[in-house]
Amino acid sequence: MKARDTSGNRASTVPDQDSLYRASRLSKAWRVLRNSPLSLAGLAIVSVFLFLVAAAPVLAPYPEDATGRRVNFAEKLLPPTVTHLMGTDDLGRDVFSRVLYGSRLSLGLGFAIVAATAILGLVLGSIAGFYGGVADEVIMRIGDMLMSIPRLLLAIAIVVATGKSLPKLVIAISLPWWPWYARVIRGEVIRIREQGYVEAARSVGTSSWRILFMHVLPNLIGVMVVQASLQVGRAILAVAALGFLGLGVQPPLVEWGLMVSIGRTYMPNWWWMAIFPGAAIFLLGFGFNLLGDGLRDSLDPRTTLVR
Amino acid sequence: MFLAFVSFFGVLVCTFVLSQIVPGDPAVVAAGRVPDPVVVARIRSEMGLDRPLHEQLGIYLSRVLFRLDLGRSVVTKRPVIEDLQRYFPATIELVTVSLFFITVIGVWVGVVSATKRNGPVDHAIRAITLSGISMPEFWLAIILQLLFARSLHLLPVDGRVAIDVLIGSPLKGGTNLYLLDSLFQGNWSFLYSSILHLVLPVFTLTYSLVAYVVRLARAAMLEVLGQDYIRTATAIGVGRRKVIYKHALRNALIPILTIIGMVYGFLLGGTVLVELIFSWPGIGRYAANAIFTMDAPAIMGVTILGSMIIISLNLMVDVLCALVNPTVRYT
Numbered sequence: 001m002k003a004r005d006t007s008g009n010r011a012s013t014v015p016d017q018d019s020l021y022r023a024s025r026l027s028k029a030w031r032v033l034r035n036s037p038l039s040l041a042g043l044a045i046v047s048v049f050l051f052l053v054a055a056a057p058v059l060a061p062y063p064e065d066a067t068g069r070r071v072n073f074a075e076k077l078l079p080p081t082v083t084h085l086m087g088t089d090d091l092g093r094d095v096f097s098r099v100l101y102g103s104r105l106s107l108g109l110g111f112a113i114v115a116a117t118a119i120l121g122l123v124l125g126s127i128a129g130f131y132g133g134v135a136d137e138v139i140m141r142i143g144d145m146l147m148s149i150p151r152l153l154l155a156i157a158i159v160v161a162t163g164k165s166l167p168k169l170v171i172a173i174s175l176p177w178w179p180w181y182a183r184v185i186r187g188e189v190i191r192i193r194e195q196g197y198v199e200a201a202r203s204v205g206t207s208s209w210r211i212l213f214m215h216v217l218p219n220l221i222g223v224m225v226v227q228a229s230l231q232v233g234r235a236i237l238a239v240a241a242l243g244f245l246g247l248g249v250q251p252p253l254v255e256w257g258l259m260v261s262i263g264r265t266y267m268p269n270w271w272w273m274a275i276f277p278g279a280a281i282f283l284l285g286f287g288f289n290l291l292g293d294g295l296r297d298s299l300d301p302r303t304t305l306v307r
Numbered sequence: 308m309f310l311a312f313v314s315f316f317g318v319l320v321c322t323f324v325l326s327q328i329v330p331g332d333p334a335v336v337a338a339g340r341v342p343d344p345v346v347v348a349r350i351r352s353e354m355g356l357d358r359p360l361h362e363q364l365g366i367y368l369s370r371v372l373f374r375l376d377l378g379r380s381v382v383t384k385r386p387v388i389e390d391l392q393r394y395f396p397a398t399i400e401l402v403t404v405s406l407f408f409i410t411v412i413g414v415w416v417g418v419v420s421a422t423k424r425n426g427p428v429d430h431a432i433r434a435i436t437l438s439g440i441s442m443p444e445f446w447l448a449i450i451l452q453l454l455f456a457r458s459l460h461l462l463p464v465d466g467r468v469a470i471d472v473l474i475g476s477p478l479k480g481g482t483n484l485y486l487l488d489s490l491f492q493g494n495w496s497f498l499y500s501s502i503l504h505l506v507l508p509v510f511t512l513t514y515s516l517v518a519y520v521v522r523l524a525r526a527a528m529l530e531v532l533g534q535d536y537i538r539t540a541t542a543i544g545v546g547r548r549k550v551i552y553k554h555a556l557r558n559a560l561i562p563i564l565t566i567i568g569m570v571y572g573f574l575l576g577g578t579v580l581v582e583l584i585f586s587w588p589g590i591g592r593y594a595a596n597a598i599f600t601m602d603a604p605a606i607m608g609v610t611i612l613g614s615m616i617i618i619s620l621n622l623m624v625d626v627l628c629a630l631v632n633p634t635v636r637y638t
Contacts, residue, residue, distance in 0.1 A: 037430070038430060038433060038434055038437075141310070141313060141314075141317070142317065144310065144314050145313070145314045145317030145318055145321070146321075147569075147572075148314050148315075148318060148568075148572075148614050148617045148618045148621065149318055149321070149572075149610060149613065149614045149617075150572045150573070150575040150576040150610070150613040150614070150617065151572065151573075151576055152576030152577070152579060153575065153576055153579070153594070153606075153609060153610045153613050154321075154610060156579070156594070156598060156606060156610075157322070157325050157606050157607060157610045158325065160325075160329065160598065160601055160603055160606050161325040161326065161328040161329045161603065162328055233440075233441055237441070237443055240443050241443065241444075241445065241580060244443070244445050244580065245579075245580070245583075245595065245598050245599075246598070246599065247598060257443070257445075260443070260445060260446055260449070261445075264445075264449055264584070267449060267452070267453065267457075268452075268453050268457045268458075271453060274446070274449055275446075275449075275450065278443060278445075278446030278449070278450075279446075281443050281446065282438075282441055282442050282443065282446065285440075285441035285442075285443075286437065286438055286441035286442075288441075289437045289440055289441045290434075290437055293433065293437060293522075
C-alpha cells in the first residue's frame with residue numbers, strides 16, 4: 001500500500017489507499033468481533049437498546065406516564081405485576097414505560113457527549129500531534145491540568161457554576177474529558193506523521209492542511225470508533241451520576257439516574273423504583289463496554305499479536 | 308516538579324474562573340442573613356471584589372497558596388479548609404483501603420488473565436471486570452445495602468462505626484483514621500466495628516474500578532511475556548511460577564504504577580456517590596451535601612483538594628518509577 005502511493009500520482013491513488021485502509025480495518029474489526037462472544041453480546045445489547053429507543057412509543061404500555069405530566073395517586077407504589085411490569089412509582093406512574101423512555105435521553109446525551117468530546121479531542125489532539133512545538137506544549141499542558149482534576153468533581157463544579165440545562169450538562173461532562181481523547185489522537189497523529197506516504201505528500205508540495213485532512217484524519221477513524229464506543233458507556237454513567245446528584249436532567253424529563261435518586265428514598269420497601277432504572281443504566285453501559293473492549297483489542301497490536 | 312506546579316496553578320485558575328461564573332455575590336453571602344448595603348460594600352472592598360479581574364485572580368491565588376484560605380462555606384459558615392480537615396481522614400481511610408484492594412486484586416487478576424489469555428478464565432475475568440466498570444456506583448451501593456444489610460443483616464447499613472461502640476468504647480483523640488487509631492490504642496471492638504463498616508463501601512469502589520488495573524496489568528504482562536529474556540528464562544528451566552511472578556511481573560509493574568494516579572482520581576469522584584449512600588462522613592459526602600445546597604466555595608475546595616492529591620500522587624509515581632527502573636530519566 002505504501003509503495004503504491006509513494007510512486008503513484010496523488011489524485012488517483014490517495015482516496016484509493018484510504019478506502020483500502022479503512023476497509024481492511026473494518027473487516028479486521030468484524031473478524032475479531034465474530035470470534036469474540038463477549039463483544040458480540042455487547043453489540044447485541046446495544047442493538048436492543050437502539051431498538052427500544054425507536055420503539056418506545058409502541059412498546060410502552062403507558063407512554064403518557066413518561067411524556068406527559070400525568071399522575072395517578074390511586075395506583076402509586078404498586079409492586080411489579082403483569083399490568084405494571086416494573087411496578088409504579090410514588091406518583092403512580094408506570095416504571096416500565098418510564099425506563100423505556102429514559103433510554104432516549106441516556107443514549108442521546110451519551111452520543112452528544114461523545115461527539116462533543118471527540119470533536120474537541122480530535123481537533124486539539126491532531127493540532128498538537130501534527131504541528132508539535134509550542135502548540136503541542138500548550139495544548140498538552142492544559143490537558144494535563146484538566147486530567148489532574150477528578151473528572152466527576154470538575155463536571156459537578158462546572159454545573160454548579162453555570163447552572164442546570166441539557167447543553168450545559170453536555171459541556172460539563174465533555175470539557176474534562178477531551179484530554180483523554182486528545183492524548184490518544186496525538187499519539188496516532190505523531191505515528192502517522194512519520195509514515196512514508198505523508199513524507200511523500202509533503203515532498204510533492206501538498207499543503208499541511210491537505211495532508212492533515214486527506215492523509216492523517218482518515219487513518220484516525222479506527223482509533224476514534226474504539227474510543228467512542230468505550231466513552232459512550234462512561235458518558236451514560238456520568239450522566240446518570242449527575243442525574244442522581246440532582247445536577248443532571250431535571251424533571252419532568254425522564255432520566256435513569258434521576259429515577260434511581262428518587263427511588264433511593266423509597267428503599268427498601270419499594271425497591272423497584274430504584275432497582276429497574278439502575279439495571280437499565282448498567283446493561284446499556286455494559287453493552288458499550290463489551291463492544292468497545294473487543295474493538296480495541298482488534299486495533300491494538302499489543303493485544304492481538306500472536307506470539 | 309515544575310510541571311506539577313504548572314498543573315496545580317492551572318487548576319487554581321480553573322476554579323477561579325468557575326467561582327466567577329457562580330451566580331450570587333460572595334460579599335452578600337458573607338454579610339449575613341439580612342445584608343446591610345454598607346457592610347456589603349465594606350466586605351466587597353476587603354475581599355477585593357471591586358478590583359479588576361486579573362487583580363482578583365492574584366488575590367485569589369495568594370489567598371489559596373499562602374494562607375490556605377479557600378473561602379467560607381455558605382452552609383456551615385465555617386472556613387472550607389477547616390471543613391476539609393475535619394472530613395478528610397474518613398475519606399483517606401476509605402479511599403486508601405479501596406486503592407490497596409484495587410491494586411492487589413487488579414494486578415493478580417491481570418496476571419492470571421494474561422497467562423490464561425483468550426481462554427475461558429480470561430473471558431470470565433473480562434466479563435466480570437467490565438460489568439464492574441459499567442455499574443453505576445450508587446446503584447451497586449443501594450443493592451449491596453438492600454442485600455447484605457437490610458435483608459441478611461450481615462453488615463451495617465451505613466456509617467463509619469456502630470453507635471453503641473462509639474459511646475461504649477470511644478477512641479481517645481488521635482488522627483481520626485479509625486483503623487490506625489483503634490489499632491494503636493488496642494481498642495478491638497472499635498476496630499472490628501470499623502472494619503465491618505468498611506466492607507460494603509470498599510467493595511463498591513473496588514468492584515467498579517478494578518477493571519482499569521486488570522486491563523493494564525494484562526496488557527503489560529502480555530507485552531513482557533513476549534520478550535526474549537522470558538523465553539530464555541523458560542528455556543534454561545526456570546519454573547513457570549517463578550518466570551511469571553519474578554521475571555515478568557517485576558518488569559510489568561511500571562506501566563501499572565503509572566495509572567494509580569488516574570485510578571485515584573476516579574476513586575475521589577466515585578467516593579462522592581458512595582459516601583453519600585453509606586453516610587460516610589468524608590469529603591465526598593461533604594461535597595454531595597454542598598451540591599444539594601449549591602454551596603460553591605465548598606465544591607471548589609473539594610475540587611482543589613482532589614487535584615492536589617492527584618498531582619502529588621503522580622509526582623510520587625514518577626519518582627517511584629525512576630527508582631524501580633534506573634533507565635527512566637527525566638530531562
